[in-house]
Amino acid sequence: MQASHERSARSVRVGLGDRAYEILIGSGLLARAGEEIAARLPGSRAAVVTDENVAAAHLQAFEASLGVAGIESVSIRLEPGERSKSFAALQETVDAILAARLERRDAVVALGGGVVGDLAGFAAGVVRRGMNLVQVPTSLLAQVDSSVGGKTGINTERGKNLVGVFYQPKLVLADTDALDTLPPREFRAGYAEVVKYGLIDRPHFFAWLEENWREVFSGGAARIEAIAECCRAKAEVVERDEHETGERALLNLGHTFGHALEAATGYDSARLVHGEAVAVGMVLAHRFSARMNLASPDDAGRVEAHLREVGLPTRPDQIPGGLPGAEKLLSYIAQDKKVSRGALTFILTHGIGRSFIARDVPASEVLAFLQQEVEAR
Amino acid sequence: MQASHERSARSVRVGLGDRAYEILIGSGLLARAGEEIAARLPGSRAAVVTDENVAAAHLQAFEASLGVAGIESVSIRLEPGERSKSFAALQETVDAILAARLERRDAVVALGGGVVGDLAGFAAGVVRRGMNLVQVPTSLLAQVDSSVGGKTGINTERGKNLVGVFYQPKLVLADTDALDTLPPREFRAGYAEVVKYGLIDRPHFFAWLEENWREVFSGGAARIEAIAECCRAKAEVVERDEHETGERALLNLGHTFGHALEAATGYDSARLVHGEAVAVGMVLAHRFSARMNLASPDDAGRVEAHLREVGLPTRPDQIPGGLPGAEKLLSYIAQDKKVSRGALTFILTHGIGRSFIARDVPASEVLAFLQQEVEAR
Numbered sequence: 025m026q027a028s029h030e031r032s033a034r035s036v037r038v039g040l041g042d043r044a045y046e047i048l049i050g051s052g053l054l055a056r057a058g059e060e061i062a063a064r065l066p067g068s069r070a071a072v073v074t075d076e077n078v079a080a081a082h083l084q085a086f087e088a089s090l091g092v093a094g095i096e097s098v099s100i101r102l103e104p105g106e107r108s109k110s111f112a113a114l115q116e117t118v119d120a121i122l123a124a125r126l127e128r129r130d131a132v133v134a135l136g137g138g139v140v141g142d143l144a145g146f147a148a149g150v151v152r153r154g155m156n157l158v159q160v161p162t163s164l165l166a167q168v169d170s171s172v173g174g175k176t177g178i179n180t181e182r183g184k185n186l187v188g189v190f191y192q193p194k195l196v197l198a199d200t201d202a203l204d205t206l207p208p209r210e211f212r213a214g215y216a217e218v219v220k221y222g223l224i225d226r227p228h229f230f231a232w233l234e235e236n237w238r239e240v241f242s243g244g245a246a247r248i249e250a251i252a253e254c255c256r257a258k259a260e261v262v263e264r265d266e267h268e269t270g271e272r273a274l275l276n277l278g279h280t281f282g283h284a285l286e287a288a289t290g291y292d293s294a295r296l297v298h299g300e301a302v303a304v305g306m307v308l309a310h311r312f313s314a315r316m317n318l319a320s321p322d323d324a325g326r327v328e329a330h331l332r333e334v335g336l337p338t339r340p341d342q343i344p345g346g347l348p349g350a351e352k353l354l355s356y357i358a359q360d361k362k363v364s365r366g367a368l369t370f371i372l373t374h375g376i377g378r379s380f381i382a383r384d385v386p387a388s389e390v391l392a393f394l395q396q397e398v399e400a401r
Numbered sequence: 402m403q404a405s406h407e408r409s410a411r412s413v414r415v416g417l418g419d420r421a422y423e424i425l426i427g428s429g430l431l432a433r434a435g436e437e438i439a440a441r442l443p444g445s446r447a448a449v450v451t452d453e454n455v456a457a458a459h460l461q462a463f464e465a466s467l468g469v470a471g472i473e474s475v476s477i478r479l480e481p482g483e484r485s486k487s488f489a490a491l492q493e494t495v496d497a498i499l500a501a502r503l504e505r506r507d508a509v510v511a512l513g514g515g516v517v518g519d520l521a522g523f524a525a526g527v528v529r530r531g532m533n534l535v536q537v538p539t540s541l542l543a544q545v546d547s548s549v550g551g552k553t554g555i556n557t558e559r560g561k562n563l564v565g566v567f568y569q570p571k572l573v574l575a576d577t578d579a580l581d582t583l584p585p586r587e588f589r590a591g592y593a594e595v596v597k598y599g600l601i602d603r604p605h606f607f608a609w610l611e612e613n614w615r616e617v618f619s620g621g622a623a624r625i626e627a628i629a630e631c632c633r634a635k636a637e638v639v640e641r642d643e644h645e646t647g648e649r650a651l652l653n654l655g656h657t658f659g660h661a662l663e664a665a666t667g668y669d670s671a672r673l674v675h676g677e678a679v680a681v682g683m684v685l686a687h688r689f690s691a692r693m694n695l696a697s698p699d700d701a702g703r704v705e706a707h708l709r710e711v712g713l714p715t716r717p718d719q720i721p722g723g724l725p726g727a728e729k730l731l732s733y734i735a736q737d738k739k740v741s742r743g744a745l746t747f748i749l750t751h752g753i754g755r756s757f758i759a760r761d762v763p764a765s766e767v768l769a770f771l772q773q774e775v776e777a778r
Contacts, residue, residue: 111488111492115488118557118564119557119558119559122557122559122560122563123559149566150527150564150565150566151563151564152563152564153552153553153554153565153566153567153644154566154567154644175530176530177530180495180496180499181496182496182499182500183499186499186528186529187495187527187528187529188527188530189526189527189530189531189566190530190531267530267531
């Protein structure tokens with residue numbers, strides 16, 4: 025049995041000492057989940073946290089897989105969408121786990137996209153001060169980003185992801201077949217994060233994506249290889265800086281501009297989803313780097329051309345419904361007025377695959393750039 | 402300045418690698434808190450979490466100390482008592498910290514007893530996935546136990562401390578003068594946890610307490626020495642088993658029986674407070690060990706004599722208001738029916754200072770013992 029999935033799945037190890045864990049990426053992993061979990065957490069019971077959409081597509085088969093492996097389970101279903109990343113949903117999930125009388129040695133299984141993973145991971149991190157956690161990401165975004173590396177959290181009225189814990193899973197199972205049922209727009213949005221790893225420090229991977237993106241979208245070996253490469257990239261960063269005191273911030277490439285755009289659209293997913301915001305944000309980061317004479321404008325053009333080719337937005341004016349002016353966008357970037365008068369931290373680049381953390385970007389330069397990008401066009 | 406407090410305070414180091422921290426124990430530390438915090442967390446701002454009672458006694462002087470050291474602060478005041486260990490109080494505290502725009506590099510300061518420390522520590526562990534935390538315990542229980550070692554948490558309807566995180570402080574400041582203003586009953590209750598360290602693995606410390614307990618109660622050098630010894634004992638256990646996968650459970654000596662008694666009294670502090678429950682529980686653990694022929698009955702007698710001498714309850718029939726029968730008490734110990742039919746984990750002892758984790762105690766033996774202790778008397 026071991027041999028059979030060695031053939032069909034890639035394995036990436038996240039080396040964090042006694043908290044090291046394995047990410048399996050491949051086809052058919054949902055059907056094999058019970059077996060993989062039982063092999064690593066023998067004797068454990070499980071609470072499967074999911075949302076109504078994912079439950080409709082995958083829960084029955086998933087629970088069957090657990091049952092065959094002898095894992096007793098209960099399911100906890102969230103409302104789909106970002107609103108489930110709340111204190112109220114956290115408390116409900118925690119209560120449901122406790123009601124099932126699960127112990128620390130039992131497992132919380134996050135079956136779903138980023139919202140499910142963030143909330144279930146947070147719950148697993150706080151029930152009895154930490155239970156076993158298994159991430160089973162079913163969206164491309166979750167497979168390449170949020171299920172790996174231990175960031176969990178919820179939103180508050182004061183902002184997104186302001187409350188949470190760093191809490192590493194014991195296992196990540198990324199079934200690449202699960203992506204076949206995603207809406208195309210959601211798959212494309214997740215693909216922006218795939219491109220991000222190339223832009224940070226993997227220029228050859230970016231070039232490979234330029235050649236092979238169609239196969240990544242259609243499924244099969246190229247998709248598995250792309251996701252595995254993203255997981256390797258993220259694992260390396262997390263191993264060196266688990267708690268984001270330094271270079272882990274590189275993973276925010278495109279996110280500072282992107283978050284401002286998300287805030288400006290009121291986080292209205294009909295207008296803009298996270299991955300689309302990251303796509304526009306990455307183009308802006310490259311264009312801003314070119315404006316600051318840090319990188320060639322040709323690189324910004326190449327990034328934009330690839331993202332446009334796959335169907336992602338690349339410019340603020342492609343976001344439906346109109347945007348506020350540059351001053352307002354800057355205020356979303358620099359929420360603290362003291363910061364907005366001074367220097368900002370951005371992920372900038374010297375070119376494709378050569379991103380770096382710039383800690384002293386003048387707010388005035390950002391404002392002038394935003395005026396050019398948003399107002400002058 | 403460094404020299405002056407080297408003279409008046411003991412320092413205990415908790416060696417947890419890059420999360421190591423210092424516990425200072427001594428006289429006058431509240432007045433020096435700003436200076437000590439600024440030396441370790443330069444440039445940080447602070448949110449001081451406290452309760453109304455502690456605020457009345459200490460907050461003004463504490464804030465003045467922060468101010469002198471250049472630390473800007475806000476205060477967050479909880480209702481005194483265990484009810485503040487709730488999801489609602491956690492959310493309010495988190496919101497107040499975020500409203501003050503504190504960042505990860507700023508500090509949450511827990512100024513108070515165990516409830517304040519547990520709640521503020523949990524909040525510090527989850528705001529922005531972990532801010533700096535400083536514990537300033539003002540009760541004996543908090544100084545020798547709850548402020549050291551990183552356990553934080555809240556209660557739910559399903560039980561106490563079922564939700565929380567392991568989160569270590571950057572500094573613990575235990576001002577032994579603060580204990581002068583405690584109600585005598587609360588000091589005595591905290592003293593039960595002092596005795597516990599002697600009973601676990603420090604027989605000489607227990608003998609020293611038998612000789613010197615009056616000075617510990619009255620203040621001065623013996624009190625400082627006793628608290629420092631407890632902190633050393635706890636630090637050693639936490640260093641070896643931070644997340645309680647093994648021997649840290651030894652710190653639960655007296656707590657399994659004690660928790661059952663607390664539950665049986667409905668956590669009514671007029672009848673029984675935690676430290677009193679631990680006192681009775683430690684006597685029961687020694688008597689049960691004697692009954693199981695693990696230890697001499699003389700040791701149980703010596704433990705009981707010392708606790709009785711300082712004014713602590715030592716037997717269930719000293720708890721006012723009556724207790725349920727043995728079957729009911731056992732059900733509080735073994736909440737899961739499957740466990741109650743089988744084996745239980747207890748901290749038992751081979752004699753004073755020779756405690757051990759017993760993982761296979763027959764529930765039937767516990768029941769027979771409780772019948773003897775509660776019903777036959």
